[in-house]
Amino acid sequence: MRLRKLLVIGLALSLLGVGVPAWSEDDPRSCNDLLSADTPAYVVCKWMATPEEAYDIARFWLDNDGQNMRDSGPMGEVVVDCSEAGNECATDSEGDGEMHDVGGPDVDGTEDGGTPECQNGEKCYVDPDAVSQAERTAARETTAGKATQTSAQTGMRTWIDTELADDYKAGHLAEAAKKIAALAVQQGVVGIRFTSQLGFNQTFTAAEDVDKFLAEATAELRRLAPGKKLAAHTVVPVLACGANDACKAEMTKKYPLLAPERVGAWLSKGLLDQLTLDSGLLASGYSTWKIDAAEAQRNQWIQVRARAWDAYAQIAAEDAGFSAAPGSPSFTAEQAAQAITDRVATPLRDDAAETVTLWTRWVDDQGQVHRAFGEKWAANATWDQLKKLGSVRERLATVYDPANPEVDSATDLKNLAEVFGQVYLRA
Numbered sequence: 285m286r287l288r289k290l291l292v293i294g295l296a297l298s299l300l301g302v303g304v305p306a307w308s309e310d311d312p313r314s315c316n317d318l319l320s321a322d323t324p325a326y327v328v329c330k331w332m333a334t335p336e337e338a339y340d341i342a343r344f345w346l347d348n349d350g351q352n353m354r355d356s357g358p359m360g361e362v363v364v365d366c367s368e369a370g371n372e373c374a375t376d377s378e379g380d381g382e383m384h385d386v387g388g389p390d391v392d393g394t395e396d397g398g399t400p401e402c403q404n405g406e407k408c409y410v411d412p413d414a415v416s417q418a419e420r421t422a423a424r425e426t427t428a429g430k431a432t433q434t435s436a437q438t439g440m441r442t443w444i445d446t447e448l449a450d451d452y453k454a455g456h457l458a459e460a461a462k463k464i465a466a467l468a469v470q471q472g473v474v475g476i477r478f479t480s481q482l483g484f485n486q487t488f489t490a491a492e493d494v495d496k497f498l499a500e501a502t503a504e505l506r507r508l509a510p511g512k513k514l515a516a517h518t519v520v521p522v523l524a525c526g527a528n529d530a531c532k533a534e535m536t537k538k539y540p541l542l543a544p545e546r547v548g549a550w551l552s553k554g555l556l557d558q559l560t561l562d563s564g565l566l567a568s569g570y571s572t573w574k575i576d577a578a579e580a581q582r583n584q585w586i587q588v589r590a591r592a593w594d595a596y597a598q599i600a601a602e603d604a605g606f607s608a609a610p611g612s613p614s615f616t617a618e619q620a621a622q623a624i625t626d627r628v629a630t631p632l633r634d635d636a637a638e639t640v641t642l643w644t645r646w647v648d649d650q651g652q653v654h655r656a657f658g659e660k661w662a663a664n665a666t667w668d669q670l671k672k673l674g675s676v677r678e679r680l681a682t683v684y685d686p687a688n689p690e691v692d693s694a695t696d697l698k699n700l701a702e703v704f705g706q707v708y709l710r711a
Contacts, residue, residue: 327590414508415466423466428711431686431693435709436472438701443515444468445683445708448478449487452497457504465508467711475513475557476505477708482518483541484562491541495550502555515558517602520547521565524575526583531573544591551596559593560600560641563627567605578626585636594638600681601637603627607644610652612659613666620669632679639706641681645690660691661699670703681706 315329333341345353366373423429428444435442444467451460461478468476478501481487488494502514521539525531536543550556566580575583593599606627607613615623631637644656657667673680682704686693700707 327586415462415469419462419466420469423463424470426467426711427686428709429467429470431684431697431709432467432470432473434693435684435697435707436470438697440697440701440704441474441706442472443475443477443513443681443706443708444473444711445477445480446711447480448501449482449497452501453487457500461501461504461508464711465505468505468509468512473512475515476509477515477517477558477560478502478505480517481562482516484519484521484539488541491543491546494541495546498550498555513557514555515560515600516550516556517560517562518542518547519562519565520544520584521569523561523584523587524566524570524580525573526575526579526586528573528575531570531575534572544587548591548593551593554596556597558598558600560602561588561637563601563603563605563631578630581630582634585631585634588636589634594636598638599636600639600641601631602641602643604643604646606642607646607654607656610648610654612655612657612662612664615664615666617665617669620666623666624669624673628673628676628680632676639679639681641683641706641708642704644682644700645685646683647688655690657690657699661695667703673703677703678705680704681708683708683710685710 311330313331313334315331319327319329331337364371364373424433432442432444444464446460446464448457448460448464451457464476464478467473479497482498483491483494488497498516505512505514520542521535522532522542523544525535547559551559561584563581566584567577570576570580588594588599606623613620628640628642631640642656643654646654648654656670658664680703682700684696684700684707686709690696697707
């Protein structure tokens with residue numbers, strides 16, 4: 285069993301050479317023959333260790349009952365005897381140098397919740413609670429706050445979904461961020477998605493303004509809600525063009541704020557913990573260049589993988605078109621299964637998106653309700669097919685507006701939890 289595990293590890297490591305140019309098909313380290321026929325030319329494969337070498341590596345560590353592995357164990361710990369002549373040990377470390385009882389205060393005077401004080405009397409600690417208890421209590425009593433508590437009981441990972449870009453432009457970022465943070469610090473909330481369609485809508489007209497908004501919004505949210513993940517939603521239209529130069533030129537011109545290099549910089553700088561890419565344009569936005577939805581989607585995820593964005597943040601796909609028609613979907617079981625394959629399974633199978641967010645209920649500008657389930661949760665084929673995705677439930681998310689429920693938050697969230705492992709609560 286141990287040999288099998290090491291062989292698997294060795295073979296996995298040997299494949300890590302993907303992306304290193306193999307200059308010739310005659311190169312003995314080339315593994316391009318393992319790539320599919322439709323793999324773009326710029327994606328190449330080269331063995332870091334051939335399968336034979338990986339086997340030899342495994343044998344080296346396992347021969348003689350793993351003696352080499354045992355011999356390579358950690359070195360003995362380094363111990364310094366402070367009492368030995370010539371050794372100097374620091375005496376200005378934190379703490380008072382005294383033993384304290386388990387559970388007891390480390391600083392005298394704080395047994396009853398007192399404030400630690402420095403030697404000269406002033407406060408010498410940082411208050412981690414930037415959001416007051418009164419603000420938290422008030423947030424819990426809002427519609428979104430009550431839904432957050434209900435969502436936590438379903439076992440779904442909960443995100444607060446809001447839009448801070450407009451508040452930022454109006455000069456009210458601090459106030460708006462504090463209200464959202466008061467919701468986000470509640471138990472069960474894992475993060476905040478603080479903007480959608482970033483750079484795609486008309487909120488910003490200059491790329492520098494987008495960057496500045498991201499920097500200031502994330503800094504403020506991390507200060508107010510430390511430990512919560514931060515997410516943004518957008519679309520990078522040029523990615524779906526693939527190798528079509530005319531398409532790339534047009535999309536670059538039409539959406540100048542969404543250059544892949546700029547989006548990648550948001551991630552490499554650590555501004556975001558999650559980036560969601562919308563699929564709205566993929567359906568028909570590339571028909572001018574005879575790129576259908578399947579090809580556009582494939583192009584996009586190939587480009588995302590090639591840029592290794594998932595090394596910096598979680599990458600998610602979002603699809604509002606699953607419930608495109610007003611009312612409830614009229615798919616047959618076979619049609620629903622095909623739609624799930626195209627819109628859910630494909631992004632996950634392409635190994636670029638780690639989660640897929642489906643809009644299961646939304647209201648359009650004419651007041652018409654679009655659903656992925658039956659009205660008032662009546663059974664239908666689409667929802668029945670979605671409930672069969674239990675094996676990937678943790679990778680599925682949806683958006684829910686507690687101010688506009690189908691029945692009520694308790695009923696709606698209970699039903700949503702049958703399919704989804706995560707939910708974005710509108711606030």
